[in-house]
Amino acid sequence: MPTSNTLLCPLDKQPLTxxxxxxxxxxxxxxxxxxxxxxxxxPVQNKRSKDPGDSKEMVASRKSFLELGHYQPIADCIVSYVLDRFSPAKSLRLFDAGCGEGYYLNYLESACIEKNYDTDLIGLDISKWAIMAASKSNKSIQWVVGSNADIPLGNGSLEVVTCLFGFPMFTEFSRVLSQNGILLLVDAGAEHLIELRKILYSNIHDYEDGLATGINGFSLIDEQNLKFTFGLQSPQEIQNLLSMTPHIHKAPYSGKEALKKIEKLDLTADVKLRWYVKNTVISESD
Ligand SMILES: C[S@@+](CC[C@H](N)C(=O)[O-])C[C@H]1O[C@@H](n2cnc3c(N)ncnc32)[C@H](O)[C@@H]1O
Known part of the structure; x- marks a missing residue:
């Protein structure tokens, strides 16, 4: 097992050996x-559908897109924040909630190895296709099929939880984080992939910042707005990007047909990274 953190039985929460x-x-x-x-x-009884999470096709599309390296600035931003904040002297226990096929966790691991950081990394996703792809790409990270709603880890067992373009469950994130544990939420800003959206939709809705809706038990300590451009060079690259976004389900047929005719596309990435610290619970006797 690549992790020394104890995984818990999803049925009765006892330690697994x-x-x-x-x-x-x-x-x-x-x-x-x-x-x-x-x-x-x-467990089957915790599944809301037969094949929950991203499909095999969505996972393959995202893997192809991310391998082009266009989102590396996001990964770099995460790496530099984590390496600045934590010391290489102590093992860093980090959990990526809804890790997909593991692009960001793999990137972080390589950077940590280069800088002699000792890490204990766990990636979890509800999609078995995502975790199958992740586990084939890296054997030194512990990959788990599971749900953010019921994380199979003990209370206070992590220094960092990351949730990128995913489905945060704040009560669970708070439970598994140690005192002063850090939570990173990453999501799209107002201009994210605006060029793609203008092709897909006749009306672009006003931006709603839903990143931290319902957050409780955390204080915001830092916020980064990352904006950069990148170019897609073929219809296949454009379709891969579409397939990894919610627009693949939301966009009208006419928009998707219009997109198929585009040969090349220059795009804006507009991403918000928000760093939180877990609030300390002060007991009445303190
Ligand atoms: C938009 S993708 C982002 C993947 C990855 N974080 C990235 O940025 O490349 C959202 C991921 O969340 C997963 N997911 C959806 N619901 C989940 C849940 N309740 N628990 C864990 N993962 C979930 C999906 O299967 C999918 O892989």
Whole structure:
């Protein structure tokens, strides 16, 4: 197991221990490690659909898009913040909630190795396709199929939780973070992929900042607005980008047909990164 953090049984929350290639709890629930090393901790009864999360096609499209490196400025921003804030002397326990096929976690790991940081990284996603792809790309990170709504980790067991373009569950994030633990939320700003949206929709809705809606138990400590441009050079690259965004489901047929005719596209990335610290709970006796 690449993590020394204890994973918990999704059925009764007891610690899981590794016996040959299976994780077992004291009550005898068992979860086999896949050949590529990931573990599926999403019990059937917790699934809202047969194949939850991003589909195999969406995962493949996002992987192809991210491998082009256009979103590297986002990854660089995360790396420099994390390396500045934490010392290489202590193992950094970081969890990526809704990690997709692991682009950002892989990038962070490479940077940490280069700077001699000791890390314990866990990526979780509800899509088995995403985790299958992630686990094939990197065996030194622990990849888990599971839900942000029920994170299979103990209270206070992490220094950092990241949630990029995902589905934050603040109560769970707060529970698994240690005192002074850091939460990073990343989401689209007002101008994000505006050129794509102008082709897809006849009316562009006013921007609503929903990034931290419902956040509780955290204080904002830093905010970065990252804006940069990049170019897509073929209809296939454009379709890959479309397929990894919610517009693949939301956009009208006419918009998607119009996009198919575009050969090349220059785009704006407009991304918000918000860093929070977990609020300290002061007990009445303090
Ligand atoms: C837009 S993608 C972002 C993936 C990755 N964070 C990135 O930025 O490349 C959102 C991801 O959240 C996953 N997801 C959706 N609901 C989830 C949940 N309840 N718990 C964990 N992951 C979830 C999807 O399967 C998908 O991989």
């Amino acid at each position: 590794l016996e040959s290639r299976s994780l077992k709890c004291a009550s005898g629930h068992g979860f086999d490690l896949a050949k590529s090393g990931y573990v599926n901790l999403l």
